[in-house]
Amino acid sequence: MSVYSIKDLEHLSGIKAHTIRIWEQRYNLFSPQRTATNIRFYNDDDLKLILNIASLKNHGIKISKIVALPKEALAQEVEKIGREQLSHEDQISALTIAMIDLDERSFTSVLDECIGKLGFERAMLEIVYPFMRKIGILWMINSINPAQEHFISHLVRQKLIVATDEAQVNESSPLFLLFLPEGELHELGILYANFLLRSQGFRTVFFGQTVPLEALEEVYHKLNPDYLMTAMTTAPDPNEVHQFVKQLGGKFKDSKVYITGSRVIDEEIELPSNVKILRQFEDLSQLTRAITLDEA
Incomplete structure (x- = not known):
């Protein structure tokens, strides 16, 4: 009890x-x-x-x-x-x-x-x-x-x-790669993001929990995604967040990278030019609408 x-x-x-x-x-x-x-x-x-x-x-x-x-x-x-x-x-x-x-x-x-x-x-x-x-x-x-x-x-x-399985995907739409950092197990937020993206027709590849950056980098060059998305709730360690965000921007510089979670929301973090913070789920909805308009 x-x-x-x-x-x-x-x-x-x-x-x-x-x-x-x-x-x-x-x-x-x-x-x-x-x-x-x-x-x-x-x-x-x-x-x-x-x-x-x-x-x-x-x-x-x-x-x-x-x-x-x-x-x-x-x-x-x-x-x-x-x-x-x-x-x-x-x-x-x-x-x-x-x-x-x-x-x-x-x-x-x-x-x-x-x-x-x-x-x-x-x-x-x-x-x-x-x-x-x-x-x-x-x-x-x-x-x-x-x-x-x-x-x-x-x-x-x-x-x-x-x-998510019931969503209809447009095979010519931009590709999102979704993952959680190594040690991060809280996946409901990123699962919802995956649902929202697919329900609006976007292609996604979902890697789930605790993905090492080295492994992600290898598949990144095979898939060439337009966007990456991750959430940081309990990982990485608070002292390592700045370095992790910097690595995201550098290793995946040919894509736009979106990050969210309590480790980065409302924190003072210097963001690489291709990295942005999603502070709430409504921001993701606005992002997908903007992408749809750009693609039209």
Whole structure:
């Protein structure tokens, strides 16, 4: 079972830690355990409860009425609201609860509903990636079990691969080569980029995780791609990022290179002339539109 700080509950539910403490005292909502240094920590059931409370609060139900509901009635009320008017925040909460319970059927059901209502691209941008960002922060500080993060990543990965396979590619379009640096395992972002490019007709070659630059350089000269794209979330080491970016610009100087990820976004990095940073997925959409216009 995972453990959460009160700040984790705030991060996932949107309810301020101060408010959670007041509710805890006033309504006896939780019985948090304490560390040896007397710091509160909460369990999966506590997180699910605060997520359900947040959903009902967001739909105008007063906290005094919510806390009076038995647990089963509380869950039924959340489900009823969900059927009638599910907001993005509610959908993200539902995905979080499914992750906590390792409930594949529930996770897939919520995800499919989002895709059905919003379309695949908007569901990824507006629901899945905000959800993954929240979970990713908890994963990095060891608040959630890595197995839970792998569980949801696998399910999202399956959806991305299926959607990518269904895309129709224009064989005369520019070629993108997509990869992750050596040691980088977080591939959902680059998988989404691959889907987006192929769904707009571009040719792609996807090499996936932890690709050494020497190996990439060898295939680069065989494929002669127009563009390269990579994402840096946990690799390379922060002290090596500048040198890595410089190598990208030099080794692949005949192509335009696009980079993204927390290792480079909002960092002061001297970029070679053929390297640019994509700070958000919307930048990729703008890029593909610009390329399409240039090719027309």
